[in-house]
Amino acid sequence: MRLVTVAHGTRLPAGNEVARSVTASAGARLGMPAVAAFVELASPLLSSVLSSPEPAVVVPLLLSTGYHVREDLAAVAGRALGPDALLAQAQVGRLGAAGARPGSPLVMVVAGSRDPLAGRDLALARDLLADAWGGPVRLATLGGLGDRPADVVRPGDAVSPYLLAEGFFATRCRAESLAAGASVVAEVLGPHPSIVDLVVARAQEQLAARRSA
Known part of the structure; x- marks a missing residue:
């Protein structure tokens, strides 16, 4: 099992590094391999990451419900990070x-x-x-x-x-x-420890649901 996060993606490299940093920290906490994927504008794209047969728990790095959460990610990912x-x-x-x-x-x-x-x-x-x-x-x-x-x-x-x-x-x-x-x-949320805590919690929710299914 691996952790896959999915962010929107930006042409600004520093913005995409936030997703990668949060993902790496959350993966280390969970004790599983982790990769940050993106909807667009950055690589790797989520479709490419999920083409691997390795099972994954997918956590959106998106702060609210919207088109991407309800349409693009509904079949493969858990709920948005926010509100929380x-x-x-x-x-x-x-x-x-x-x-x-x-x-x-x-x-x-x-x-x-x-x-x-x-x-x-x-x-x-x-x-x-x-x-x-x-x-x-x-x-x-x-x-x-x-x-x-x-x-x-x-x-x-x-x-x-x-x-x-x-x-x-x-x-x-x-x-x-x-x-x-x-x-x-203020600065954007970035790789704040509370964001890592939240990604870990979202992943654990999904893992618990799978175990009880």
Whole structure:
């Protein structure tokens, strides 16, 4: 048995390295071989990895329900990473490292989706972050349904990108949030220990379900 994670993929090599780092750490924790795969824009593609006959537990490195989770990955992978309290913990850690004060005005910026189920997940992720942050959190989206950072971020706000890795959306989040007056824009989630914990937990869920089937 091996661990296969699947991320969206980006043309920015550093962004793809986040998936590989998280996957390697989770595989070591689980005591199994591990490989990071991608939906597009990077290699190896998931279809190529799964062409091997070796059995695998597949964990999406995607933060909410959406097209990829419901369509591309539905037959082979478990549920999305988010929403989850461990993601909120990682966000709070990144905000603290950036100098944001707990409980201060905060905006969570997400990539966004037109899928109503994704909207449900993102609202719950916002609420989990508010609980961990100790104050209200407003939500802005870079695409799909919802309000844009220019309409949500106010001067002096802190901003938490709900993004796993650097890439197109992270660059837009930083630029649009700062243009709207944000005082702090935290780093993306990256290979935070809580992300590794969550990937391990998702894999263990699938392994337990297989044993009980």
